[in-house]
Amino acid sequence: MSFVKGWIQGTKSSGMAVYLLLLFLIEFVRGAFIVSYLPIYATERLHFSMSVVGLAISIHYLADNAVKAIAGYLIDRISSRKVLAVGILLSCASLLLVLQAPGAWAILLATALLGIGGSPVWLVCLSNIREESRGTQMSTMYLVWMCGLGLGPVLMNFLMDKGFQIVFYGLIGLLLGCLFLVAAAKKGSVQPPRSLPSFREQVRLFAGEMSKMGFVLPCMMMQTTAGGLLVPLLSPFATKHIGLSHSELSICMMAGGASVLLFLIPAGRGLDRLGGKWFLVGGFGVFAVSLFGLTFSRSFMEAVILSVILGASYASLLPAWNTYLSAFVPKESVGSGWALWQVRFWAVGWLSN
Numbered sequence: 001m002s003f004v005k006g007w008i009q010g011t012k013s014s015g016m017a018v019y020l021l022l023l024f025l026i027e028f029v030r031g032a033f034i035v036s037y038l039p040i041y042a043t044e045r046l047h048f049s050m051s052v053v054g055l056a057i058s059i060h061y062l063a064d065n066a067v068k069a070i071a072g073y074l075i076d077r078i079s080s081r082k083v084l085a086v087g088i089l090l091s092c093a094s095l096l097l098v099l100q101a102p103g104a105w106a107i108l109l110a111t112a113l114l115g116i117g118g119s120p121v122w123l124v125c126l127s128n129i130r131e132e133s134r135g136t137q138m139s140t141m142y143l144v145w146m147c148g149l150g151l152g153p154v155l156m157n158f159l160m161d162k163g164f165q166i167v168f169y170g171l172i173g174l175l176l177g178c179l180f181l182v183a184a185a186k187k188g189s190v191q192p193p194r195s196l197p198s199f200r201e202q203v204r205l206f207a208g209e210m211s212k213m214g215f216v217l218p219c220m221m222m223q224t225t226a227g228g229l230l231v232p233l234l235s236p237f238a239t240k241h242i243g244l245s246h247s248e249l250s251i252c253m254m255a256g257g258a259s260v261l262l263f264l265i266p267a268g269r270g271l272d273r274l275g276g277k278w279f280l281v282g283g284f285g286v287f288a289v290s291l292f293g294l295t296f297s298r299s300f301m302e303a304v305i306l307s308v309i310l311g312a313s314y315a316s317l318l319p320a321w322n323t324y325l326s327a328f329v330p331k332e333s334v335g336s337g338w339a340l341w342q343v344r345f346w347a348v349g350w351l352s353n
Contacts, residue, residue: 016137018185019125022084023141024148025178026118029091029171031152033114034060037171038098041164042107052104056111063115071120075127083120084182091117092175099168138319139268143261150257238303241295248300252307259311260318267316271323279320286313 034057042048042056074083094113097106122145129137159167238244244252271279290309297303 016125016128016130018181019121019128020140020144022178022181023121023125024144025174025181026088026091026121027145027148028152029174030114030118031149032156032167033095033152033171034111035153036156036160037164037167038107038111040160041098042101045164046101046107048104048107052107056107059108060111060115063112064119065115067116067119068123072123075120075123080120080124080127081182081185084124084185085179087117087120088175088178088182089117090114092172095168095172095175133272135268135271135319135323136265137268138322139264139271139315142318143264146257146261242297242303244300244303248303252300252303255304256307256311256314259308260315263312263315264318268319271316271319279316280324283313283317283320287317 038056039050039053042053043050071083071087090113094110094117097110097113101107101110122141125141129141156167159170238249238252239246267279287310290306290313294303294306294310297306
């Protein structure tokens with residue numbers, strides 16, 4: 001009981017609970033639309049090819065990451081409520097555009113607008129985290145993000161049997177609910193400082209903070225690149241070398257994902273109490289050993305056990321890594337600083353793929 005009470009208290013400051021609910025709903029809508037609704041509606045109702053759908057999804061994620069620096073810049077200068085409200089309205093417009101799509105260009109534009117509209121919420125959440133409970137709140141953010149992104153496609157697949165219209169109006173309704181949540185956010189927690197450096201000065205400050213990281217910066221690039229290289233290799237390796245069926249691979253992935261969700265909050269609370277150094281060292285160490293052990297796995301149960309261990313080590317890494325990075329975000333421009341970090345990670349990951 002005390003664990004749950006402490007977790008709730010960690011999300012109350014600066015209206016963080018409202019932002020977490022916003023994050024959940026927006027990621028729920030994005031996951032439901034991109035993964036479940038768009039591929040079926042665009043091919044079955046609008047009769048577009050899967051290549052158009054694939055290009056649209058790529059443009060969605062490209063637009064999401066490409067505008068993060070601009071979104072962070074605006075969050076530092078105007079009310080975050082205005083930035084979030086405009087983003088939600090753009091997301092509503094994207095759904096309406098798909099419903100009346102006159103051509104393939106409309107699908108591409110709609111997914112780009114949805115990516116742009118959903119981009120600011122993550123940065124606003126990061127900007128409102130308290131330093132004294134950063135680990136707990138970072139863990140909670142990742143938990144909320146994963147739940148929203150995963151539950152959206154699952155629940156929408158059930159509703160798709162009822163018809164496209166009910167799914168569409170359901171997603172619009174959730175976005176309109178997000179507007180009410182933005183209005184409910186605390187005013188004092190979302191106002192920018194009175195004087196802010198220019199964007200060029202912010203980039204200079206960001207570069208200066210990065211230079212203080214020393215050898216950690218190339219290690220970060222190696223870690224991000226390694227993750228990007230592993231993603232396309234894991235499924236073929238599991239099926240061809242370990243001998244897993246596609247259903248067994250899905251079970252392993254579900255076990256790993258469940259392990260991440262289960263250990264995220266305890267890891268964040270432990271991070272706040274003990275500090276992040278050993279969480280980083282231990283998390284990376286266990287992750288590397290488990291991944292190496294996966295190369296010797298020859299049975300389904302071994303793969304499941306290693307997936308659970310990988311998930312637990314990843315859960316300890318996520319809040320510790322971002323807590324460490326927060327020390328290098330310029331305090332003069334938190335929104336732009338986190339945005340530049342997000343863009344940097346996306347660029348390295350994209351280049352590695």
